Amino acid sequence: MPELPEVQTIKSDLEKAVCGAKIIRVLINNPKVIRQPSPAVFKKSLEGLSIKRMLRRGKLLILELSNGKFLTVHFKMTGQLVLRTTAVKNKLSDITGSSVKTDSRVTFYLSGDRVLDFNDQRLFAELRLLDDWQEMGFIQRLGPEPFDLTYSAFKDMLLKRKTGIKPLLMDQSFIAGIGNIYAAEILFHARIDPRRPAQSLKEKEQALLYKHMQAVLKSAIKHGGSSVDDYVRVSGKNGDYGRFHQVYGREGKPCFVCSRPVERIVQGGRGTYFCPKCQV
Ligand SMILES: [Zn+2]
Numbered sequence: 400m401p402e403l404p405e406v407q408t409i410k411s412d413l414e415k416a417v418c419g420a421k422i423i424r425v426l427i428n429n430p431k432v433i434r435q436p437s438p439a440v441f442k443k444s445l446e447g448l449s450i451k452r453m454l455r456r457g458k459l460l461i462l463e464l465s466n467g468k469f470l471t472v473h474f475k476m477t478g479q480l481v482l483r484t485t486a487v488k489n490k491l492s493d494i495t496g497s498s499v500k501t502d503s504r505v506t507f508y509l510s511g512d513r514v515l516d517f518n519d520q521r522l523f524a525e526l527r528l529l530d531d532w533q534e535m536g537f538i539q540r541l542g543p544e545p546f547d548l549t550y551s552a553f554k555d556m557l558l559k560r561k562t563g564i565k566p567l568l569m570d571q572s573f574i575a576g577i578g579n580i581y582a583a584e585i586l587f588h589a590r591i592d593p594r595r596p597a598q599s600l601k602e603k604e605q606a607l608l609y610k611h612m613q614a615v616l617k618s619a620i621k622h623g624g625s626s627v628d629d630y631v632r633v634s635g636k637n638g639d640y641g642r643f644h645q646v647y648g649r650e651g652k653p654c655f656v657c658s659r660p661v662e663r664i665v666q667g668g669r670g671t672y673f674c675p676k677c678q679v
Pocket residue numbers: 654655656657658659674675676677678
């Protein structure tokens with residue numbers, strides 16, 4: 400699932416590519432991804448509007464439209480936004496290869512011969528057209544953005560939490576935008592065992608965790624996110640941060656620091672990768 404760095408990358412790519420573009424036509428190939436309003440109203444309301452601004456909150460992408468309404472995109476497991484031009488449709492799919500799904504669920508035809516395909520193989524994604532995205536229930540329950548959080552606020556948040564530190568980092572009501580990949584990577588960089596109760600962290604560990612949370616997320620954004628599963632950039636190309644992964648997806652392979660095999664355990668129903676020697 401796209402996490403903060405992936406959604407931030409999609410946001411930046413789209414900002415450059417489609418801000419100011421007019422939505423000429425909306426083709427709905429599978430209405431299941433449109434959660435609000437009805438597909439017919441969704442299509443009719445969007446056609447003729449322009450894309451004014453891109454926002455992100457947690458893992459949610461928000462497109463502000465010229466009439467003041469918002470198109471929200473929750474990518475969930477397999478959602479993708481891929482831009483092509485009508486002129487080079489076939490050529491582009493040849494170049495970008497198999498990672499791009501051609502089964503667009505919703506196709507947005509934009510001014511300037513641009514076409515934005517919303518692909519979603521598993522149909523868990525959610526598109527909404529809203530008057531105010533901030534009124535969404537799950538938005539109101541979201542924790543702070545990692546980059547808006549001060550160290551002292553972060554320390555206070557950890558204090559009374561008995562939960563394992565990894566599931567806590569992934570809890571969107573605790574902090575927004577971190578999922579399975581980056582929770583594992585951040586904890587490796589901070590040398591903290593993912594099973595430790597959050598409140599057991601010493602001051603020095605809290606500081607390391609905060610520092611590496613910022614650093615890992617920033618570096619992942621810089622490299623366009625991690626293309627595990629279905630995530631691709633708006634260009635259809637893969638994100639590049641996967642080659643910097645220290646533990647995620649590396650079960651049985653030697654730790655880059657100590658050479659001991661990286662282990663995978665299941666924690667809260669999710670696979671957790673870590674080095675049992677480096678992370679204590
Ligand atoms: Zn190690």
